[in-house]
Amino acid sequence: MVASDIDFITELDRQLFAVDCWPRQMFVDELSQPETRRYIIAELDGAVVGYAGLMCVQPIADIQTIGVLPDFEGRGIGRAMLTELIEESRRRGADDVLLEVSAANPRAQELYLRYGFEQIHQRPRYYRDGSDALIMRLTLRAATGNSPDENKDGK
Known part of the structure; x- marks a missing residue:
């Protein structure tokens, strides 16, 4: 994610998370801290269909957000972004990755x-x-690998 993506991502975040969406300035602030942050976007046929972000302050990495447009759910986009954030956590030397997920979002819970x-x-x-x-x-x-295929039993 780069600065020119912020307006679109802010609108996407509003669509996906309604009252819990981030204000535009939050994305600006997050992107201004590359030493502890990593934000990515997912594109399909040149269109942004998802985004995700990570904060890593050793020894903890914290997934800040993951969002995929509803029309593109179930295509592996969320999995791909989650995999990238986990790998980025490893590259940054984190021991653990934390995240918060709504109890009302069983689909995301199952992914995690x-x-x-x-x-x-x-x-x-x-x-x-x-x-x-x-x-x-x-x-x-x-x-070990932390891919869904290796963790079918949820462990």
């Missing part, structure tokens, strides 16, 4: 479980719509 994430905590009414946040962790130092 397939990669070996485990729920370690819950934040009640974390999101503005009143849903809880599930805090999930992937331990990299003990993990």
Whole structure:
């Protein structure tokens, strides 16, 4: 992701996350910190269909956001971006990757479980719509490939 993507990504974030979307300045601030941040976009036939971001301050990497346009869900775009963020976490020397996911989003939870994430905590009414946040962790130092094929049992 580069600065010229911010306006489009801000609008996409609003469409995907409604009341929990980030303000434009948040994306500006995140992109201005490449030493601890990595943001990517997914394109299909030249059109942006998803985006994701990571913050890594050793020894923890934190997936900040992942979003895929609904018309493009189920095509492996979210998996590809998650794989890239996990690999970036490894490159940056993280021991663990954390993320928050809405308890009302079982599709995303299933994706994370397939990669070996485990729920370690819950934040009640974390999101503005009143849903809880599930805090999930992937331990990299003990993990192997962390692909869905290698973690079919969710571990």
